[in-house]
Amino acid sequence: MSHIVIIGAGECGARAAFALREKGFDGRITLVGEEEHLPYERPPLSKDALLHGHAPKLVSDAARYAEAGIAVLTGVTVESIDPTAKIVQLSNGTSRDYDQLLLTTGARPRPFPGLSGANHRIRTLRTHGDTVAIRAALQPDTHLAIIGGGFIGLELAATARKLGAQVTLVEGLPRILSRGVPEEVATVVADRHKAEGAEIICGVKIQELSEDRDGARIRLEDGRTIAADLIVVGIGAVPNVELAQDAGLVIDNGIAVDEHLRTSVPDIFAAGDCCSFPLRHYGGRRVRLEAWRNAQDQGLLAAANLMGAGEAIASVPWFWSDQYDLTLQIAGLADGTTQTIRRDMADGAFILFHLDAGGRLIAASGIGTGNAVARDIRLAEMMIAAGVRPDPVALAAAETKLKSLLAA
């Protein structure tokens, strides 16, 4: 019987395993993950799970894996792949033969340069265990310092404020969210954080982080020192590529795959946060995404292609972030924008539409309370996929239904 081994039991690996069954794969499926939990959703880790101390929100419960005939090995690391003999070696001393392999090893937090691993008061946030540890340290009078004004740092700041902690966030660049978020949108986020009492310091480099029994300290290059009870470093993530690299797979800012999610080695596919891939709607340029829906979509696509479908990646990047009662959603990639059009909606919500030199819609970034921008961002995503060149005047007018522009 044919055997597919999936390495990495996160969002992407779990979705792929179920999708294989839904598409009628009748061979063996083994899903191997080094974390102790069944695959769970990471987005709540900086949001509700941190706020309320929830248990991990499982992608699926144990019974459904059993029902689908998916063998899940938790707490087990794949230590090596032999692509010639088609065997993977596991940390529990056993090995598995495979016919096809799917790598969904995800990413891990980028470590702060020069910092050794063994810290208690200087942490990162990626796993359920991280959330538990950070939550335990956050009391109403705790001073939390966050390094990095990206999504995870900002979501953590918002949740920590809700828990009553004092928050100072330090970003080395001149503004927060400088990667992929337009300044107008980032300003709304920054203003909201300030209104909620979080301190945001931008444009200052960090010289050193240190900790002792009583606390942790940030020394800034301008001479200032920030004392905190806990420091969380959120300066991006690095893809988990070492296993693939050792097996001889081509690495290029992630495990390099083609438009079908195939790696450079036969019968090995990769998907999700760990891989870089050509993005069709953007001239085939190679990107790596760290986004939840991408992990799902690629999990489904990998399953189809493991079964020989030969389908190409077609989805448009899409991301959301929740901070306080604000939700930000972004579809597409905005670099290459030559014209930006603003659409103002009820209650201060707005969307920026980004057009390229040819008038084609390439991205849309929206922010508002609740789901104010969701429907229009979703329609924008469909317009991007369809290569629509929308009338800028119509885009700006909130009373124009975007659905009508999609059909045009």
Next chain:
Amino acid sequence: MSNWVEVCATDEIDEEDVIRFDHEGKTFAVYRSPDDEFFATDGLCTHEKIHLADGLVMDDIIECPKHNGRFSYKTGEAKGAPVCVNLRTYPVKVEAGSVFISLA
């Protein structure tokens, strides 16, 4: 015994669209399909209790505004990740230019 409750006039819902309807502490989503039929489901997504009336209707699908979970609003069937629990549906009738749902 059915308990028909009036939701709104038929022209208050656009074709291929959805509105929110609240009644006696419960919340619903009421749909008008592209072929001009009316349907009703529970209002909240089975993934994280987000209201579906902010979502997008495409053919017979309602897509949740939060994480794009999809349901058939005609049958309530969950159509794949991240939703796996079906939505409850309710009978609907149109009479004298108004939409009614049955909450019995």
